[in-house]
Amino acid sequence: MEWIEQLNKAINYMEEHLDKEIELEKMAEIACCSTFHFQRMFSYIANIPLSEYIRRRKMTRAAFELQTKDIKIIDIAMKYGYNSPTAFTRAFKNVHGISPSEAKFSGQKLKAFPPITVKISIKGDVEVNYRIEKKQAFRVVGVKEQFKISIEENFEVVPGFWKKTVESGMLTQICSLMCKDPFGVLGVSSCMSGKDFDYYIAVATDKETPDGMYEYEVPECTWAIFESVGPLPEALQNLQRRIVTEWLPTSGYEYAKAPDIEVYSDGNQQSQDYRCEVWLPIVKKA
8 A cells, every 4th residue: 555655664764864863844755744644643553652663763773782882872872863871871771771881781681672564454343434525614713722743742731721721711702603614612733744733722613813812724625524432532532543543544545734623512521422523634645
């Protein structure tokens, strides 16, 4: 599959640049998607954040070299992008459980994390309900915060942003602006490049933007719209993983240059029957 081949080429690029500068933008370009979508794809497929994977691979290489070459710790630290032996030692111990100086001695137990190769595995044991729709551009208004592109981190910080918005009474004000499709409270991840992204809690509207709120124009796009059923956030996070690891590789589509959107309906979000949607921006593969 071309989609899988592109992702493996991006991983090969990482391997070739472990002792050089690894450019996130270059990896995303190789994988034919935005930096935001690349990090999301990688974390879901590899089940490990991209930054942690790179750290483990560097420390694996460093351990081999410490045991097979006459090399100073400061030199190997600089080789793998660490400006001080202290920072390198901390990273090394986090992976191997011992210091670089201890690793030089024979008989020490070290950990090796081989490079991954992505292969497709068709499960199909649980259905994924979706529909494909083309939508005109629409404007959303609400509040926003900027976050780092880190899937594991965002599982913690984004719910905190929602909690703050609800407790401040701002969500009620946002909902009063709702007057256009898609109806519901929207979570909009608007980053298409860079290492940060803007996350909006907003509604679709043609009303004026109140003071203290922000507006964002969602571009015209074709969307794969998936239904999530079950309590939040577990049901939604599980669906997002399945979209990236099961649906997207076999769909004939790839990510389009548009934001990811979550559409939340009224109801008890802890109920087994709670329903919301994930809108994935897509384009047909060339």
